[in-house]
Amino acid sequence: MWQKQGDGNFSNDDPAMEDVFEKGTGPKRFRYSELAIATDNFSDERKLGEGGFGSVYRGFLKESNLEVAIKRVSKGSKQGKKEYAFEVTIISRLRHRNLVQLIGWCHGGGELLLVYELMPNGSLDAHLYGSKNGTGTVLPWKVRHEIVLGLGSALLYLHQEWEQCVLHRDIKPSNVMLDASFAAKLGDFGLARLVDHGRGAHTTVLAGTMGYMDPECMNTGRTSTESDVYSFGVLLLEIACGRRPLALAEEEHIVHLAQWVWSMYGDGRVLDAADPWLEGDFDDQEMERVMVVGLWSAHPDRSLRPSIRQAVSVLRCEQPLPILPARMPVATFVYVPLQLDASSWGSYGVIGGGSSGTETMTGRSVSLRSKTLVEGQVTGR
Structure with missing residues (x-):
């Protein structure tokens, strides 16, 4: 798709795309020298982090x-x-208050650079677990609840309110950024795909992050709004419980967060799954709604999940809570082993969940928690 020209710039074979780059109404084109100056020549002191496709730096545009x-x-x-x-x-x-805004771009000096608004409070991931690592304070429930509503609004816009349906395909806390007021903004669209409204599932190569991926998507590669909703549901449970989506259980099996919370829901004590670091300082109704919508969205059967509009309506108390089965249902699709490099991260099998089935993953649990699948490949993220 891309070719490197003699002057070190990248351009597209299609002149129409280059025209879009140049005449876009939103972001501006920066000179490489501007961005090099803004980051002290991309010094390590300016580095904010490193993702699957590159590094992110803090910059200051003097002009x-x-x-x-x-x-x-x-x-x-x-x-x-x-x-x-x-x-x-x-x-x-895209224009939405809960999406990270792209300010500009540059393909010059042999580099590809993207310029975003700075999120002063970093990622949600750091705040959910920073206090437990001794590096931050506990994120209050009121802030968490606003983050939930903001992310729901962003996903509703992507799935139903823009001119095409945007599948994000990698919804997780590290891709949720927090501005100066701790408002949530969904970012990192590196794995996103466009589909026409009402098209249904889109078959593609496997992409996403272990623990947040729809089990059926992991098996078939069929991404859809339902697979995004699954990831959203896992994220809701993570925000409410303060736990990673995958955790070691007996016999070194890895139990999914949804399975753990669902067992408490079936016993009538779902609030017991709330993040203990909150010390009970939360609104019971809000907490219950976030957890139940999280379970509903992460239902093993994608046909029984809500649309993002339905999920948001329940979160906003506009619709009653759904009544879910007391035990997590078993996924109904047929398991087919994926042809991936097992030596990179171990093997896994997904067989649903609940009283007659469990979701288990075997292999190196530490690496599983930190791996992102990108177009069928495994990469640290």
Whole structure:
């Protein structure tokens, strides 16, 4: 798709796409020298973090007196180049208060660079677990609940309210950024795909993050709004419980968070799954709604999950809580082993959940928690 020209710039074979780059109404094109100056020549002191496709740096644009986050796409990453083109031509057109805004772009000096608004409070991931690692304070329930509602609003916009349906395909806490007021903004659209409204499941190569991926999607590669809703449901449970989606249980099996919470729901004590670090300081009705909507959204059978509009309506107390089975149902699809490099992260099997089945994953649990599947490949994220 992309070719490197003699002057070190990247351009697309399709002149129409280059025209979109140049005449886009939103983000502006920056010179490489501007962004190098803004980041002290991409110094390590300015580095905010490193993702699957490149590093992110804190920058300051003197001309506009603006602090920004600049993503420097890895030069050897084919997926990174796809992400760059997709974000500039598509994601730049999205406008929603709960989406990270793309400010500008640059393909010059042999580099691919994306410029975003800076999120002063970093990622949700850091705040959910920072206090437990001794590096931060507990995120209050009121803030968590607003984050839930904001993410629901963002996903509703992506799935139903924009001109096309945008499948994010990698919803997780590290891709949720927090602004100065701790308002949530969904970012990192590197794995996103566009589909027409009402098209249904989209067959593609496997992509996403272990623990947040729809079990059926892991098996078939069929992504859809339902698979995004599954990831959203897992994220809701994680926000409410303060626990990672995968945890070791007996016999070194890894139990999914949804299975653990569902067992408490069936026993009539779902609030016992609330993050103990909150010390009971939360609204019981709000907590119950977040957990039950989380379970509903993470239902093993994608046909029984809510649409994102239904989920948001229940979270906003506009609709009553659904009544779910007392035990987590068993997934109904047929398991077919995926042809992936098992030596990289171990093997896994998904067989639903509940009283007559469990979701288990075997292999190296530590690496499972930190791996992202990108177009059928495994990468640290």
